[in-house]
């Protein structure tokens with residue numbers, strides 16, 4: 031595996047009672063890049079994510095994160111290995127404030143890093159001084175996502191767009207190396223979508239995280255992704271940059287049913 035490859039997926043297969051939802055999928059993700067997985071409804075994108083993040087075990091195939099096999103590991107082990115995922119692994123507590131949610135995520139990461147609390151000073155959790163590493167990590171995360179002004183708001187009272195920012199902050203609080211976003215702009219207004227695109231780019235530049243996103247909005251895909259993987263009926267139909275994907279006849283057929 032090339033040293034700049036963070037994820038290597040090889041011959042991945044997932045069958046559900048006779049349906050091959052993911053069919054012999056192989057691709058690599060270069061470190062510190064944004065890649066998009068696109069494809070018509072039912073192409074297998076979410077199933078692919080569920081395999082990478084451990085919600086599902088593959089029928090066959092390999093998934094290597096920084097050279098280590100992770101296929102079939104449970105979700106918590108995969109989070110620990112450095113893969114963050116919005117919308118499913120993360121648990122947002124809607125009746126708590128933004129700050130309380132981020133705090134819980136940071137504490138969970140610290141607990142993990144300090145080998146289940148060995149070395150964590152419990153008293154320090156009650157220490158609200160700015161010099162406390164917990165407070166610093168919370169504020170760093172809020173600042174990275176630009177939601178300091180929402181810190182004391184109850185999550186359930188926020189707009190859909192702002193709740194998505196909180197989810198992103200929770201994922202980032204876990205300090206992943208690879209972030210999977212499944213349709214990060216689904217249900218968003220144009221303005222919220224524009225903001226999310228800028229945020230993903232900003233976070234990638236600031237943290238050096240690698241992103242894998244699925245998206246139906248092609249404008250977002252072309253704005254963000256250097257590399258695009260097209261899935262169709264469980265298999266990879268094409269991989270390339272914007273131009274290559276735009277001009278690919280098979281991709282046009284899969285989406286539009288025509289060559290035009």
Ligand SMILES: Nc1ncnc2c1ncn2[C@@H]1O[C@H](COP(=O)(O)OP(=O)(O)OP(=O)(O)O)[C@@H](O)[C@H]1O
Nearest residue numbers: 046049050051069070071072073074075076077078
């Ligand atoms: N748990 C499951 N049991 C049985 N079949 C499933 C299951 N999950 C997904 N499938 C099937 O696998 C195929 C791929 O579905 P998947 O949700 O991965 O597609 P997708 O590309 O994410 O689609 P969309 O763009 O609509 O989100 C579909 O035929 C779907 O019906």
Ligand SMILES: [Mg+2]
Nearest residue numbers: 075076077212
């Ligand atoms: Mg899906």
